[in-house]
Amino acid sequence: MCQRGRHSRRRESILSLLEGLTPAQRAAVEHVDGPLLILAGPGSGKTRVVTRRIANLVQQGIPPRQILAITFTNRAADEMRERVEQLLPESHVWVSTFHRLCVRLLRQYGNVVGLDSNFSILDTGDQKLLVRQVLSELDFDPVHFAPDKILWRISNAKNDCITPEMYQRKLEETIGDHMQMVTGKVFERYQQRLLEANSVDFDDLLIHTVTLLSENPELRATLDARHRYVLVDEYQDTNLAQYKIVAALSQQHPNLCVTGDPDQSIYGWRGARIGNIFAFRRDYPEHVVIPLEQNFRSTQSILQVADQLIGHNQKRMAKRLVTENPDGDPPQLLICPDSHQEADAVARQLRDLVETGEYRWSDCAVFYRVNALSRSLEAAFLRQRIPFQVATGVAFYERAEVKDLLAYLRLVHNPSDRSAFLRVVNSPLRGLGKTSQNRLVEWADREGLTLLEACERAKEIPKLSKAAQVKFPVFARMMGELSLAASGSVGELLSSILDRTRFLQQWEAGGSEQDGDKIANVEELVGAARSYDEHAADEISLEGFLEQVALVSDVDSIDRTTGEVTLMTMHAAKGLEFPVVVILGLEEGLIPHERSLREQNRDELEEERRLLFVGMTRAKRRLFLTQSRMRSIHGRTMPTIASPFLNEFPIERVHCDGDEWEFAQPWLEQAEASPPPQEPQLATLLPGDLMSKLKTGADLANGVTQGKVELQSGYAIGMQVRHPRYGIGTVVNLQGMGLNRTVTVRFVDGDRVQDFVSKHAPLQPIGVG
Numbered sequence: 001m002c003q004r005g006r007h008s009r010r011r012e013s014i015l016s017l018l019e020g021l022t023p024a025q026r027a028a029v030e031h032v033d034g035p036l037l038i039l040a041g042p043g044s045g046k047t048r049v050v051t052r053r054i055a056n057l058v059q060q061g062i063p064p065r066q067i068l069a070i071t072f073t074n075r076a077a078d079e080m081r082e083r084v085e086q087l088l089p090e091s092h093v094w095v096s097t098f099h100r101l102c103v104r105l106l107r108q109y110g111n112v113v114g115l116d117s118n119f120s121i122l123d124t125g126d127q128k129l130l131v132r133q134v135l136s137e138l139d140f141d142p143v144h145f146a147p148d149k150i151l152w153r154i155s156n157a158k159n160d161c162i163t164p165e166m167y168q169r170k171l172e173e174t175i176g177d178h179m180q181m182v183t184g185k186v187f188e189r190y191q192q193r194l195l196e197a198n199s200v201d202f203d204d205l206l207i208h209t210v211t212l213l214s215e216n217p218e219l220r221a222t223l224d225a226r227h228r229y230v231l232v233d234e235y236q237d238t239n240l241a242q243y244k245i246v247a248a249l250s251q252q253h254p255n256l257c258v259t260g261d262p263d264q265s266i267y268g269w270r271g272a273r274i275g276n277i278f279a280f281r282r283d284y285p286e287h288v289v290i291p292l293e294q295n296f297r298s299t300q301s302i303l304q305v306a307d308q309l310i311g312h313n314q315k316r317m318a319k320r321l322v323t324e325n326p327d328g329d330p331p332q333l334l335i336c337p338d339s340h341q342e343a344d345a346v347a348r349q350l351r352d353l354v355e356t357g358e359y360r361w362s363d364c365a366v367f368y369r370v371n372a373l374s375r376s377l378e379a380a381f382l383r384q385r386i387p388f389q390v391a392t393g394v395a396f397y398e399r400a401e402v403k404d405l406l407a408y409l410r411l412v413h414n415p416s417d418r419s420a421f422l423r424v425v426n427s428p429l430r431g432l433g434k435t436s437q438n439r440l441v442e443w444a445d446r447e448g449l450t451l452l453e454a455c456e457r458a459k460e461i462p463k464l465s466k467a468a469q470v471k472f473p474v475f476a477r478m479m480g481e482l483s484l485a486a487s488g489s490v491g492e493l494l495s496s497i498l499d500r501t502r503f504l505q506q507w508e509a510g511g512s513e514q515d516g517d518k519i520a521n522v523e524e525l526v527g528a529a530r531s532y533d534e535h536a537a538d539e540i541s542l543e544g545f546l547e548q549v550a551l552v553s554d555v556d557s558i559d560r561t562t563g564e565v566t567l568m569t570m571h572a573a574k575g576l577e578f579p580v581v582v583i584l585g586l587e588e589g590l591i592p593h594e595r596s597l598r599e600q601n602r603d604e605l606e607e608e609r610r611l612l613f614v615g616m617t618r619a620k621r622r623l624f625l626t627q628s629r630m631r632s633i634h635g636r637t638m639p640t641i642a643s644p645f646l647n648e649f650p651i652e653r654v655h656c657d658g659d660e661w662e663f664a665q666p667w668l669e670q671a672e673a674s675p676p677p678q679e680p681q682l683a684t685l686l687p688g689d690l691m692s693k694l695k696t697g698a699d700l701a702n703g704v705t706q707g708k709v710e711l712q713s714g715y716a717i718g719m720q721v722r723h724p725r726y727g728i729g730t731v732v733n734l735q736g737m738g739l740n741r742t743v744t745v746r747f748v749d750g751d752r753v754q755d756f757v758s759k760h761a762p763l764q765p766i767g768v769g
Contacts, residue, residue: 035284042617043297158203159271206241235260299328343380391568491530581619589724
């Protein structure tokens with residue numbers, strides 16, 4: 001009787017988990033054993049399905065400790081964790097990001113790959129500083145070999161699980177350029193310096209974990225047995241290292257559930273491999289695929305435009321978005337004379353919506369392809385008194401005074417952290433300048449000591465000033481005393497650092513607004529530490545706080561309760577939704593980005609289309625797209641060309657304002673229409689001779705020609721063209737026929753000669769030279 005009662009209650013609990021689910025969602029929740037691919041379109045209730053599936057696993061008798069859920073952002077992990085706890089209070093299912101998972105494994109087993117458990121995680125600024133130091137050690141000029149470019153190459157190598165030794169071997173087997181040769185040498189020394197400082201960068205967290213699992217089969221098998229049910233969110237965004245980690249944890253017990261959508265793979269530029277999700281069927285032959293095609297977020301009008309756009313991609317898994325939501329207002333295309341009027345138009349549009357009472361400012365978001373586009377928008381919002389926030393959560397932790405205090409905490413936690421030491425040893429100023437620091441570093445390297453150990457023996461360092469021989473040991477003693485307080489409250493430790501170093505004194509006497517801002521930033525950091533102490537409760541640790549700060553991302557800073565419009569890049573918008581979305585800059589060179597056009601790479605062009613698809617499908621009720629005829633960016637103003645993606649929209653589903661109809665003509669392909677009057681604003685933006693050569697969209701659609709220019713056939717030798725990046729040039733050669741013909745252009749600026757394929761060429765015809 002008792003067993004029947006328990007069985008009945010469990011069945012009731014399982015049935016409650018299935019309430020309100022579509023048949024496809026229900027099938028995904030009920031699946032228990034074996035590999036499962038949930039092909040989840042945007043707005044299809046993916047998080048709901050994953051969290052209920054976790055709850056169902058526990059209801060089926062699987063211990064929570066055997067379940068591991070992995071996602072990409074802290075925000076997504078926090079949301080999933082909260083939903084699981086609502087369904088299963090006190091279950092303690094482990095929900096983590098990839099990087100947090102790797103941190104936890106390396107804290108436990110890092111000695112296998114040469115790390116102590118108190119290793120530091122370097123941020124981007126510290127990585128650049130370390131690369132600059134390595135370049136100096138190797139006698140390479142950082143001016144000619146930019147640290148950020150070298151770091152980008154190193155990061156790509158690590159994401160592909162390439163070690164410094166493998167990188168060097170590859171260079172020996174192929175003919176590489178000078179930059180590759182320098183990168184190879186820097187890569188090797190950079191890794192050496194990281195290990196000496198018991199430090200890692202973000203990519204190391206992944207590659208060290210891959211090494212840990214691949215070279216230690218017993219440990220891998222132990223972790224595989226511990227995590228018998230693994231769920232991975234956004235599988236289409238995994239890179240090779242993440243793919244290998246997931247595979248290593250799913251060998252003996254391939255109860256792997258991945259959710260993803262190739263149509264939303266937008267991080268190829270940082271190492272993500274869309275091929276991982278396509279390989280799932282090959283890797284796990286016993287797999288089941290369940291597509292989630294019903295969208296609960298967007299109106300039919302928005303979905304139909306987005307669905308037709310993404311249908312032009314070849315690299316995808318077949319699915320069609322459907323919704324029971326109403327048709328709603330059609331997406332609206334705003335085409336403006338210049339970027340300033342574009343910003344004003346967006347501001348007015350949002351104000352009009354909010355003044356209807358249907359929407360709040362926090363319901364609205366503006367997305368852009370590159371951060372530079374936000375400047376004119378911010379200015380317009382300030383003029384029109386529209387409250388806004390910019391999603392740059394990392395920016396706070398990049399401020400000098402905040403980085404200094406975090407470096408103190410890192411040095412307390414990890415006395416071997418060289419980057420942290422060099423940042424704070426003379427901050428605030430204590431008379432230990434670069435000359436003294438360099439002598440300390442050189443001597444420490446010769447003696448095989450950490451920099452703090454060398455401080456204690458400063459009197460032994462040749463040519464070190466008497467003052468420095470006194471001050472270095474004083475600094476080392478202070479750090480040692482601060483380390484004794486590291487096991488308690490992080491907020492109290494920060495307060496002790498402020499007191500011992502008199503950190504605020506450098507600004508308290510100033511009284512300027514900038515000094516006040518710095519003091520406020522310090523107080524905000526102390527507040528963040530105290531908040532961490534409060535929420536961490538019995539699990540307070542300096543290590544935990546430093547990890548939380550190191551792994552913060554832009555989207556973690558978004559606060560939907562502030563009553564402000566959110567401004568952010570389309571990449572940062574992934575996983576979010578807003579009732580009202582504006583996407584700026586549907587122009588060649590922006591969407592799609594000029595890199596995809598310049599390199600004529602179909603895979604990159606498809607990723608640009610996916611990025612626009614992701615941005616559009618964030619919108620719930622209203623979607624606005626903008627194009628500016630003249631774009632001011634990076635200090636230059638030039639004419640633009642409409643994005644080729646506009647040609648892929650169903651024209652009957654997109655509304656374009658009548659006042660701007662002339663600009664929509666090439667997109668609508670209405671060659672028979674007569675050209676309407678020109679916009680008067682455009683004439684004021686261009687000098688007369690250039691204005692006479694510039695064609696309107698209606699001119700191009702109606703085949704209006706000038707001189708030798710053969711617009712019907714595309715380009716002609718002698719034609720002057722404008723490129724979004726390279727400026728004005730002249731067509732000097734043509735090869736081939738039709739849309740695939742090659743157009744060779746010689747540009748005035750820098751005497752650059754560049755080839756373009758006609759159908760992808762981001763060139764604006766402006767006349768004949």
